[in-house]
Amino acid sequence: MPQSKAYPQLDRLLSVMRQLRDPETGCPWDQQQSFETIVPYTIEEAYEVADAIARGNMNDVKDELGDLLFQVVFYAQLGEEQQVFDFENIAQGIADKLIRRHPHVFENVTDMSTEQLSQSWDAIKRQEQQQKSAPQTDSILANIPLGMAPLIRAQKLQNRCAKVGFDWPQVEPVIDKVKEEVAEVMEELEKPIHDQSKIEEEIGDLLFAVVNLARHLKVDSETAIRKANAKFEQRFKQVELLLKEQGRSLESSDLDTMEAAWQQVKKLQ
Structure with a gap:
């Protein structure tokens, strides 16, 4: 393997973060933050990375990735202060996970098709989840984060179901389902008294059906x-x-x- 490269700027960034959180000489705003309060900023920074990539401006991509990295460093500092984890633990954890989930790379397991690689990844991931101390569920829909962007989560739910055969094999019935959901929205609107909660429910069903159409056409709905x-x-x-x-x-x-x-x-x- 190639010789490891030193990253002095990463150490510098971690030092800057510690200074920002210093209870006596740090920044008042940074001192007040917690895991919960910085979550919205993390989500915003992830979207700004995606926006910079979509615009094709590599300098902006670099800057936005820096902002996103700062979010990880912020969480690491909070974890270190609470003595639950630090940046080294985070890096070690993801490195170990990547090695574990890529036996075809790190264990010389060869001749695996793309489909077999996907199945191996899912099997290893399920095994990891079963080993966690938190109570687990046998549902194939377990562990899809509730805080995930709704369009992305809808597509993940559908992908999970498709893996066990709960899916239309052709796109035509998917399009029919979209039309059906539009009709149900119109049906609610044609009633003399509008039930806003029912309209919301039907709009939700329509959006879910459109995400399913995007998935069948190999389009990422969020993009x-x-x-x-x-x-x-x-x-x-x-x-x-x-x-x-x-x-x-x-x-x-x-x-x-x-x-x-x-x-x-x-x-x-």
Whole structure:
């Protein structure tokens, strides 16, 4: 194996983190944080990494990965203060896990197909979960984090079920299911008195069905909606510019005017 490389900047980063958390000379904001309070920042930083990658700006990717690494270092510092783990424990744990889950690389197990590798990974992961001290469930849907982004979690739930055969083999019935869910939303809207909780439930079913369609078409639903958001944002900003060139503002324009501008922008792209 190649000789290990020293990482002095990692030691420097860990030192900076300790200084930020110092109870006497540290930063008041950093001193007040806990595992729970920094979770939203961690999620935000992960999305900013994904955004930078989508934009293809490698300098931004580097910066955003630094921000995300800082989140890991922050958790490590909190763990060290509570004497439950530190950064070295985190690094050791993931290194051990990767070696354990890749016997075809580290144990010279050869001639495994992609499907066999996936099955081996799942089997090793289940074994790891059974060895944990926390009570385990036999459900194939166990251990999919509730805090995961909903679209990603929906796709993971569906993938788990597909592995045991609970899945349509063709895409046509999946499309039919999407149409069925749209019809059920319309059925609720056609009732004389709207039940908002029921409408929410049907919208949820529709979204779940659309995620399933994306999965069958080998589209990552989270990536797809992120790109759709970016496309809408870009087009709407062009609508704003076009209306401004016409001496109009959004506030002074009616829906027909804005729709005409939208169609004009759309044709140019």
